[in-house]
Amino acid sequence: MGIIFFLKNKKYELLTIAFISLPVLIYLINPSISSDHPWMLRRFVFVVLPMAILYSVLFLDKFFSRKIFTSIILFLLLVMNLIVFIPYISRADNENLLSETQSLSHNFTNADLVLVDRDASGSGWSMVTGPMSFLYGKQAVYFFNPSDLAKN
Numbered sequence: 001m002g003i004i005f006f007l008k009n010k011k012y013e014l015l016t017i018a019f020i021s022l023p024v025l026i027y028l029i030n031p032s033i034s035s036d037h038p039w040m041l042r043r044f045v046f047v048v049l050p051m052a053i054l055y056s057v058l059f060l061d062k063f064f065s066r067k068i069f070t071s072i073i074l075f076l077l078l079v080m081n082l083i084v085f086i087p088y089i090s091r092a093d094n095e096n097l098l099s100e101t102q103s104l105s106h107n108f109t110n111a112d113l114v115l116v117d118r119d120a121s122g123s124g125w126s127m128v129t130g131p132m133s134f135l136y137g138k139q140a141v142y143f144f145n146p147s148d149l150a151k152n
Helices: 002-008 016-020 022-029 038-063 067-088 097-105 129-134 146-151
Strands: 113-117 139-143
Touching (some): 002 038, 016 022, 022 038, 038 067
8 A cells, every 4th residue: 555655646766665676576476486485485575574564654654643653663563573583583494404415425426326305305495406416426316206116
């Protein structure tokens, strides 16, 4: 509503952030990108949500004559978002995965074909075969259906 309000009132200087972020908003309407897609999540959390908060607060600011009410809302939104965000500041997903992949790759020769189960890393987004192939020179591929091995 805030973006539409500022477009209607031709407040283009307030819409600078929205215009810069416009390519990211395609992720909201593109049907081929699901909400659990990693690129979507990264852009949603760091662009779309802060932009929505900014324009919501600016929109509320235009409708309430008392600035203290808008300041309280902005402060509460910032505090609530910080409470959610602070645990992730120092967190690194799979920080030992590369060293574990390196030690695992020492078990195979360059002539071996390494079949890796899709759940080997514990996450569908953390691929082991990429580093094993490109960094350690092993022939590693994922297989998604273990029952396919019995069909050979």
